[in-house]
Amino acid sequence: MSKPNPTSNLSLDKQICFSLYSASNAMGRAYQPLLKKLDLTYLQYIVMMVLWEDSTMNVKALGNKVHLDSGTLTPLLKRLEAKGLIVRARSKEDERVRIISLSDAGTALRQQAEQVPTDMFCKSKMDIEALNSLKASCDLLLKNLTGKD
Amino acid sequence: MSKPNPTSNLSLDKQICFSLYSASNAMGRAYQPLLKKLDLTYLQYIVMMVLWEDSTMNVKALGNKVHLDSGTLTPLLKRLEAKGLIVRARSKEDERVRIISLSDAGTALRQQAEQVPTDMFCKSKMDIEALNSLKASCDLLLKNLTGKD
DNA sequence: CAAAAATGAATTGCGCGCAATCTAATTGCT
């Protein structure tokens, strides 16, 4: 009897969370060759997408959008600034607030990024219905785990 | 016209991958208080689960199971060894191979972990059908992105 | 059988994620 109890909760391939985790890692790896041309990491690309939608934003608002805090964002934003893609200004009204905005180079980069979602869609080899269903499940899980949307 | 083109591919909330990424991050955060009692990180818990199923395994085989390479696993296994949960031996037949096996403490820890999946299931507030469907989609995506299962 | 190729693991370096702590500025309270 060297086999473990098959009815145990602790079976790796029964773990939804492990599938989620592995898929998320694989997704990040799949993005990398596409983003290499833009010299962006996946998270940097996410942040740039937020700014392409809304070109001026403080760190708090950005953090709410991407579900991350200043511990992650501050160094990342410094790197984006070092690349010349964004500007990190201070608010005049409230000196605590950092106002992040796109530089011209950051705005221009958007064009080069247009193809990335399409390429990733092809890589996934899944149809839109399945992907939308996956997205809805992830959004629900996120909401349930964090208590906010 | 300061609003960006609404039909653009580059809209954050349309990105399936971002939902996956955020859900995976949130999942890791949700595990943490449960795993703190066991003094394990999420990945350490995953590796221990693999070993609870199959108590002796080399690094390569372990890496295939968890979809990670030695760059991630070697330092992690050293930490598990430092905690006294595993033993990192060398194969006699092939001196290159590291044979990872559970220590008594590592084996014993399994009991304390039995409740973790149940607790996470409760935290997810989702029903089993939805979670199984999410898992199936993640497994398919992983397979399609990596070319192996 | 020696040189070359392949293999398993370790190492290096960088960028996250995230908890915890810190600093500085603003707001609330009396």
Add this chain to the structure above:
DNA sequence: AGCAATTAGATTGCGCGCAATTCATTTTTG
């Protein structure tokens, strides 16, 4: 006004992930 509480962001420290490289040990091959 003056002090406490709150808030925004920065900092610190640790553990991943992962590409790239290195090292040592087989295995293959000319």
